[in-house]
Amino acid sequence: MSDIQAVMTRVTRTEMVGEHLVRVSVAGAELRTLPWGKSGPGPRADAYFKVVIPAPGHDHVRVDTSDLSRWRQEFLSRPETERGWIRTYTLRDARVVTTAQGEVPEMDLDVVVHEDEVHGGLGPGARWGSELAPADTVQLLVPSATGNWWACWDEHRAGNNRVVFAGDETALPAAAAIVDCVDQSISLGSDSVPGTGAPQTLHVAVEVPSHGDATLPAGPAALSRGVMTNGDIRVTLRSGTELTWTWLDRGESATRNELLESWVGRQLKGPAATARHAASSTVEEREEDTGDFVWATADAAGHGPYWFLAAESSAVKSLRRLCVSHGVPKTDISFMGYWKRGRATE
Numbered sequence: 001m002s003d004i005q006a007v008m009t010r011v012t013r014t015e016m017v018g019e020h021l022v023r024v025s026v027a028g029a030e031l032r033t034l035p036w037g038k039s040g041p042g043p044r045a046d047a048y049f050k051v052v053i054p055a056p057g058h059d060h061v062r063v064d065t066s067d068l069s070r071w072r073q074e075f076l077s078r079p080e081t082e083r084g085w086i087r088t089y090t091l092r093d094a095r096v097v098t099t100a101q102g103e104v105p106e107m108d109l110d111v112v113v114h115e116d117e118v119h120g121g122l123g124p125g126a127r128w129g130s131e132l133a134p135a136d137t138v139q140l141l142v143p144s145a146t147g148n149w150w151a152c153w154d155e156h157r158a159g160n161n162r163v164v165f166a167g168d169e170t171a172l173p174a175a176a177a178i179v180d181c182v183d184q185s186i187s188l189g190s191d192s193v194p195g196t197g198a199p200q201t202l203h204v205a206v207e208v209p210s211h212g213d214a215t216l217p218a219g220p221a222a223l224s225r226g227v228m229t230n231g232d233i234r235v236t237l238r239s240g241t242e243l244t245w246t247w248l249d250r251g252e253s254a255t256r257n258e259l260l261e262s263w264v265g266r267q268l269k270g271p272a273a274t275a276r277h278a279a280s281s282t283v284e285e286r287e288e289d290t291g292d293f294v295w296a297t298a299d300a301a302g303h304g305p306y307w308f309l310a311a312e313s314s315a316v317k318s319l320r321r322l323c324v325s326h327g328v329p330k331t332d333i334s335f336m337g338y339w340k341r342g343r344a345t346e
């Protein structure tokens, strides 16, 4: 049986939760077949899925999940104007709602409405997200009931440890969902994992395009209980984790990743950094850079502070280089290029 499935859902509502962020909620009986486990629909750390976006004027394509690589090759060989696009989004949150189909899962995805800085206009995913309306159908590629969530967050690695998360606006849904999971003690696995403690501290910074993106609904639920201290929001999560959340607003004055680099630099001098000999500042890039994505996860058996970096590809490479140049072992760093400047990405 295939561990990936194509499910059809309907938009229940859309809402701007930030100046450049639209929340799309979709529901449907087919979502029951996701690996929710005993805890049922809810956030699942940084779990992501794919959206199959139809080309304008065309119906949804039929996805053959029994032979996905052949299907994908055929899909990619056709013109975009016929086949449409596949894009990746994070499961921001989920719950059970009552619809005409009875009680069904409803999932939220937060779509960044971004310009294509190189070619102009909106990317297909950004355009799709901003044009959706209630009752529109949405086709998703998701893990099947017996499969695992597709995710990078390692709750064992984060447990009882200091965690630093640095991300851009595309990683905001992941950052918020991870905090929600820690706050609600929801395990990424289908059921609770014995022996996995909550992180001791969780320092999160998210760089967003404008002040209008640093909103309460866009962040994790716990922010509403937080106290503002020196520009950071601090709150003790119900799991006991001390959360420090920092919005970094690029606005007109900062270039992409500039504020995130400075923030990571400050973390490297703070308690999250352990005393180590500074490593060489020349960090060779390993095979993770496929020319398309950079992607690597921290060593599950590691013990030091856990660094989680998710943003544009060259930005995460630069952040990782900074960490390594300050002595953070590569094996303590998970880093994910969520998109690549000037390139369309699935």
Ligand SMILES: Cc1cc2nc3c(=O)[nH]c(=O)nc-3n(C[C@H](O)[C@H](O)[C@H](O)COP(=O)(O)OP(=O)(O)OC[C@H]3O[C@@H](n4cnc5c(N)ncnc54)[C@H](O)[C@@H]3O)c2cc1C
Residues within 6 Å of the ligand: 048, 087, 088, 089, 090, 091, 109, 110, 111, 112, 113, 114, 115, 116, 117, 118, 119, 122, 123, 124, 125, 126, 127, 169, 170, 171, 173, 174, 337, 338, 339, 340, 341, 342, 343, 344, 345, 346
């Ligand atoms: C695991 C994972 C989870 C993700 N979760 C989310 C999520 O929850 N929400 C979300 O919005 N995105 C998320 N992304 C990123 C999203 O998949 C990409 O941004 C995607 O490229 C958007 O598709 P598009 O059709 O809008 O743009 P594309 O067709 O891919 O790109 C068109 C142009 O726009 C540029 N571009 C792409 N994304 C951005 C951006 N964010 N800002 C500025 N320029 C951009 C590209 O460089 C290119 O020049 C995630 C990616 C991964 C890998």
